[in-house]
Amino acid sequence: MSSLGMPLSTPALAGKLAGLQSSAIRDLLKLTARADIISLAGGLPDAALMPRERIAAAAQSALADASCLQYTESPGLPALREVLAARESARIGRAVGLNEVFVTHGSQQALSLLAEVLLDPGALVIVEDPAYVGALQVFRAAGARIVAVPLDRDGMRVDVLEELIANGERPAVVHTVANFHNPGGVTLSPERRRRLAELAERHGFWVIEDDPYGELWFDTPAPAAVASYSDQVIRLSSVSKTLAPSLRVGWMVAPDRVCRAVELLKQGADLCGSALTHQIAADLIADTSWFAAHVDTVRTAYGHRAKTLVEALRSTFGDALTCTDAAGGMFVWVDFTDGTDTTALLPTALDAGVAYVPGAAFAVADAYRNSARMCFTTGDEATLTEAVRRLAAAHASR
Template structure:
């Protein structure tokens, strides 16, 4: 008799691998210029400065020891000072919680704030990592479309007027992934007001806020209300490998997250948190470093957008990249980007089809393009290859 295989948890039935992660393997071919990834440029990461900070941290044996579940104390103090400036109020250290990247914060918050069947509101198109977390939590998901000013709060207000009561609303308010837009100042204040009036949480996911090109974005949603939990990360301005993310949340939420984190991984890395603390506290050096990253990304964004508009004209509308890492485009002639992708890869260019970011269905004629890891000449060539691929699929 053959053995009966033990079952896996039922919640896995509704989960699927990220199409973006799967696509990255395809895009790693050396002959492919990839617009698909969502990675910062490793060449711009401060390796020498990280090495020096690591050497400094290792002079103390405690850097190799366990640290507190909420994070290394001096790092939390540095983060509290930085967040106080952003939010325009004094952020106590007790409200700052360090996680293994901001994605872990999102996953832990889903466990703290959501019961199975709870309603979660997300933006559409949506950040794929958030969809994976909320689906794993067994949440009902309602999608609110974006426009040039971010989430359509008029549609959120209609949902609330119908009697729906979300447990939380998730927003990538600044330089949206994948939509490329930024929520206006007025909508940020309105979203915080709706949260206070109707008793739901807002999770403001802000990994890209410091990567602005022409001017800083509006004050965070978290500056406007107490029901907003703010997430951010050092991955996009320092290095993803540090795995330093954080949240700013009311103390009762932070303490609940701490209980769950103790069961997940006890604590983060004392070593990388000390490295991050040194770099984030060195304000003069950090300002110069981030300026260099902004300048490089800004030039690349303009090169990509300019090439798309010259190559495609009115056939492909794309967002203006005012910051962040992504440009969102939509074909106006009904081109199916999922069908276009294999043709494009054979032509030597990869992108992410828009359907990968749809909550249910849609965005069949859309695509997301990342500009951070290629120089201007490579981006221009990538768009030329995309143009040839798109031309070959026309009847």
């Protein structure tokens, strides 16, 4: 009975929540907070490489003007959008207008808002397999029908997408992490980028080019953006991997009508972003020589760590596994060839003091039981070598 003496009737939650589940990666982070565990699990940039002093100076400069403490425009602080328009123009190879740049609370918010703008319940979304978990959560919440297209060493199998279309499938959206894929660690080839854009224009679907890692190349810059080939490609990126996640500055580059639709939804979600963090980000990115040197420092550190992890895995496990050649980004994808179930192995690995994300966490359906994603960004070379030693001990005792 209620306090009013009436029978209790529990209010319902929205039906769309029924198919959602918490991210296995976020849940795993709670376990890996222990000091005795070396974590290869979380996709976290290295806080030691984040430019705290430079951020502090930019914050102090921003605070000299009280307007940075006020509400700002829903599409983002104009000064930041101008800086981003210039950078994205160079990245895409055409002039990007201010009306085509929309700043969001991290690029994940951009993805969430786009799902509401571009998808009706039941609409078909094509994702890569294995898939970015954040995209799966967003598209499932939108009630989309999700179909996975496999990856190989050259990224999304665009030929498989063509076959799906030839067989009558009509996607509304194709999502790709084209550069240094999360979790697959591969990069979409230039030929496939061009073909994907051609398919989008021929069959009338949107491509979401999710690009948080494109600047984190080690030896060779990432290929021309997918958006270079078509206006039907919406680009997403952020400063989370180059500056700091806590700034929560992401953005999209999209046609004006898409940005205006997203603006309506963002006004209902949070009115606007933070003028303070927008100004900080604008200051840092506009300082082009400093920003280029900073990103180069991050690249160099991550490149050494990636090489260490890959070499340790291959030399320690030999033919028992294969792994990607991390050419950029933050992740190595591992496939055990000896039948190791990485979900079953994880508790033993945690007992041995090392964590990773089982491949099943990235599967659209039940797959990747013998795979794992490993992040190399937060450990130095000695720590990564020790992590592989611990993993080998757990593997030997399984």
